[in-house]
Amino acid sequence: MAVTKSMKIKRSPGDQLVQVIIYLVVGLFALVTVLPFIYVIAGSFATERELTERAFFLIPKTISFNAYQYIFKTGDAIRGLGNSIYVTVVGVIINMVFSCTLAYPLSRPYFKGRKFFTNMVIVTMLFSGGMIPSYMLIANVLHLKNSFWALWLPGAINPFNMIIIKNYFQGLPAELEEAARIDGCHDFQIFLKIILPTSKPVLASVSLFYAVTHWNSYFNAMMYISDKSKEVIQIVLRRIVFLTSSVAMDSGFDWGVFGTPPEKAVKMATTVVATIPILLIYPFVQKYFTQGVMVGSVKG
Amino acid sequence: MARDATLVKPKPKTESWKHALQAHKWLYIMIIPGVLYMVIFNYLPMGGLVMAFQNFSPYNGDSIIGAFIQSPFAGLDVFKKLFTGPDFFMLLRNTLSISITSLIFFFPAPIILALFLNEIKSTAYKRLSQTLVYIPHFISIVITAALTAQLFSTTDGIVYHWLVQIFGKANAPDIMSNPNLFVPMIVGQNIWKETGYGTIVFLAALSGVDVQLYEAAEVDGANRWQKMWHITLPAIKGTIIIMLILKVGSILSTGYEQIFLMQNSMNRSVSDVFDTYIYTKGVINGNYSLATATGLFKSIVSMIMVLGANKIAKLFGESGFY
Numbered sequence: 236m237a238v239t240k241s242m243k244i245k246r247s248p249g250d251q252l253v254q255v256i257i258y259l260v261v262g263l264f265a266l267v268t269v270l271p272f273i274y275v276i277a278g279s280f281a282t283e284r285e286l287t288e289r290a291f292f293l294i295p296k297t298i299s300f301n302a303y304q305y306i307f308k309t310g311d312a313i314r315g316l317g318n319s320i321y322v323t324v325v326g327v328i329i330n331m332v333f334s335c336t337l338a339y340p341l342s343r344p345y346f347k348g349r350k351f352f353t354n355m356v357i358v359t360m361l362f363s364g365g366m367i368p369s370y371m372l373i374a375n376v377l378h379l380k381n382s383f384w385a386l387w388l389p390g391a392i393n394p395f396n397m398i399i400i401k402n403y404f405q406g407l408p409a410e411l412e413e414a415a416r417i418d419g420c421h422d423f424q425i426f427l428k429i430i431l432p433t434s435k436p437v438l439a440s441v442s443l444f445y446a447v448t449h450w451n452s453y454f455n456a457m458m459y460i461s462d463k464s465k466e467v468i469q470i471v472l473r474r475i476v477f478l479t480s481s482v483a484m485d486s487g488f489d490w491g492v493f494g495t496p497p498e499k500a501v502k503m504a505t506t507v508v509a510t511i512p513i514l515l516i517y518p519f520v521q522k523y524f525t526q527g528v529m530v531g532s533v534k535g
Numbered sequence: 536m537a538r539d540a541t542l543v544k545p546k547p548k549t550e551s552w553k554h555a556l557q558a559h560k561w562l563y564i565m566i567i568p569g570v571l572y573m574v575i576f577n578y579l580p581m582g583g584l585v586m587a588f589q590n591f592s593p594y595n596g597d598s599i600i601g602a603f604i605q606s607p608f609a610g611l612d613v614f615k616k617l618f619t620g621p622d623f624f625m626l627l628r629n630t631l632s633i634s635i636t637s638l639i640f641f642f643p644a645p646i647i648l649a650l651f652l653n654e655i656k657s658t659a660y661k662r663l664s665q666t667l668v669y670i671p672h673f674i675s676i677v678i679t680a681a682l683t684a685q686l687f688s689t690t691d692g693i694v695y696h697w698l699v700q701i702f703g704k705a706n707a708p709d710i711m712s713n714p715n716l717f718v719p720m721i722v723g724q725n726i727w728k729e730t731g732y733g734t735i736v737f738l739a740a741l742s743g744v745d746v747q748l749y750e751a752a753e754v755d756g757a758n759r760w761q762k763m764w765h766i767t768l769p770a771i772k773g774t775i776i777i778m779l780i781l782k783v784g785s786i787l788s789t790g791y792e793q794i795f796l797m798q799n800s801m802n803r804s805v806s807d808v809f810d811t812y813i814y815t816k817g818v819i820n821g822n823y824s825l826a827t828a829t830g831l832f833k834s835i836v837s838m839i840m841v842l843g844a845n846k847i848a849k850l851f852g853e854s855g856f857y
Contacts, residue, residue, distance in 0.1 A: 250758070250759060253759060254654070257651050257654050257655065258655065258660065260651060261648070261651050261652060261655060261660075261664045262660075262664065264648065264664075264668060264730070264731075265663070265664045265667040265668050266667075267727070268667055268668050268670060268671050268727065268731060269667050269670065271682045271686060272670070272682075274686075274693065275682065275685065278685075286691065287691060291693050291696075291697075332568070333568055333569055333572055334569075336565045336566065336568055336569055337565075337566060337568070337569025337570075337572075339562070339565060340562040340563070340565055340566045341566075343559075343562060345559070346555075346559060346562050347552065347555035347559075348555075352566060352570065355570070355573055356573070358577075359573060359577040359578075361838050361841060361842070362581070362834055362838050363577065363580070363581070363834055364577075364579075364580025364581040364582075364583050364584055364830070364834075365580070365584070365813065365827065365830025365831060365833065365834055366810075366813050366814060366817065366818075366826070366830055367583070367586070367813060367817040367818070367823055367826045367827045367830055368579075368580035368581070368582075368583025368584060368586065368827060368830075369576070369580045369583075370817065370818055371583060371593075371599070371823070372575075372576070372579060372580055372583065375593060375599045376599050388572075388576065389576055391572050391576070392569060392572055392573070397569075421560075421561050422559055422560075422561035422562045422565070423561035423564070423565060426561075426565065447673055450675070451673075451674070451675030451676065451677075452675075453675065453676075453677050453792065454791065454792045454795070458818060469675050469677045469678075472677050472678065472681060473677050473680075473681075473796065476677075476680075476681040476684060476685070477680070477681075477684065477796070499685075499691055502681070502685060503685065505681075506678055506681050506682065506685070509675070509677070509678055510674060510678055513673045513674065514670070517670065517673060518666070521666060521669065524669070524673075524735075525669075525735050525739075528735040528736055528739065529735070529739040529742075
């Protein structure tokens with residue numbers, strides 16, 4: 236085939252050099268994105284002494300679990316993790332119920348009022364009341380301070396995510412729905428039995444978008460939640476890394492053979508605890524993220 | 536046909552509301568939660584913008600609604616105070632210096648990386664790099680800030696330690712507290728965190744390019760740059776423009792989460808931006824009117840910017856944002 240032959244046209248040395256540079260730049264960038272994580276994971280298992288004495292290492296000489304012991308003992312990070320998981324799971328369910336039930340009517344061409352409601356969504360994307368009116372609504376009108384509802388309700392529908400779902404619904408073949416309608420299903424039954432099951436890929440993607448938002452958000456939690464028992468992991472992390480200058484010299488804690496409280500290691504270990512859940516599930520769900528962005532980037 | 540009675544064909548001009556409500560009752564029931572949500576959490580706060588034209592105090596009246604009614608009307612006084620106040624120029628300068636620096640350095644980064652990734656022939660190498668560079672996007676800004684603090688700390692930061700070895704103790708950049716390095720630090724964090732993930736939309740657009748175009752170009756003797764210029768870039772032009780419109784729309788929104796985390800007493804002169812100002816004035820100091828007015832100013836500017844950029848894109852024959 237002429238085409239495959241043409242692909243083997245010899246590259247000039249200069250062009251090959253460019254190719255090498257491209258590989259190097261991409262590789263370097265990838266390295267820079269992951270090295271901090273590896274260093275922090277390694278550091279969290281190191282002794283305080285090694286952390287101050289050795290400049291850089293990816294494997295500590297002495298493995299120490301002191302930092303993790305401390306974290307488990309004080310319990311803040313673990314409770315934070317628990318709260319974050321709870322906030323994320325319930326939050327995503329709320330997000331998906333609100334987003335899908337709005338997306339479905341908007342995706343139906345025969346839905347009278349479609350244009351009006353779609354415009355209603357677009358206006359919220361272009362203009363908003365801003366932080367203060369929302370804050371007053373949640374804090375002073377709805378009295379949701381120190382309630383997880385303050386984290387769930389305000390962002391229940393992200394218009395961009397909702398539109399991704401809507402576009403996907405719109406792209407489903409009309410025959411699916413027609414067949415169900417002949418069988419006597421009404422709109423809500425069609426939505427539950429036909430539309431949702433055939434939309435699993437986009438539902439997975441958008442659920443993950445929402446999950447990442449919930450897991451990572453800290454500002455709302457900082458504004459609305461002051462009750463320590465309801466702290467999410469990001470708040471705990473911020474407190475330990477930025478606000479505590481030194482880890483409490485807990486006299487009731489036996490630091491074992493390594494002696495000093497591993498302040499730096501504790502900061503690193505808390506970072507690891509907050510990061511690990513995401514890194515653990517990431518390889519399994521990565522394809523849904525890219526898929527979701529691709530679906531979303533097709534305009535509808 | 537009997538089928539037509541149930542399968543309502545779109546006849547928007549003649550179809551009455553009564554008929555629509557009967558035939559698709561469930562669609563109207565389904566939309567209730569979403570509409571209620573938007574009314575309460577998007578539209579009701581817009582009503583709260585009235586605070587920007589009042590000397591609002593929550594202690595006026597005996598309920599929050601009473602406070603709105605009884606707070607004295609101030610016309611445009613609050614805006615006058617905002618625009619002529621000592622903070623406004625500083626806020627505008629700080630906000631713009633972050634967003635313009637980010638427009639110049641951060642905006643092109645994913646495009647460049649996507650072009651690079653597109654040139655990589657080895658699927659395994661490409662996939663591995665992609666997997667790695669996407670990771671920081673899924674990490675919270677708190678962790679990004681925590682990593683920055685741990686790596687660049689002047690007492691025990693590993694990167695700072697290297698910088699000292701390279702530049703010497705006196706010249707080593709202390710990005711955590713040097714005000715001159717605040718903007719590069721913020722933009723640098725964004726580049727580190729979002730460049731990889733940002734490539735996805737461009738790679739998606741590139742995946743639609745017919746490989747035969749490249750092959751034909753090669754047969755015609757086109758070199759790498761010519762192929763990039765004439766095939767690759769036109770393929771992602773539309774995506775670039777949409778991303779640019781969105782970016783321009785948020786020119787006054789630097790976000791508060793990241794800035795708030797990286798802000799400290801040493802860099803406050805350059806790190807106070809509109810978003811942090813709104814939070815501090817409103818939520819912390821309780822000056823609701825001033826904070827709301829600042830927010831309204833921001834919202835209006837960003838709306839004008841989005842609509843304007845969209846219009847310009849359309850003038851140049853692009854499809855624009857909507």
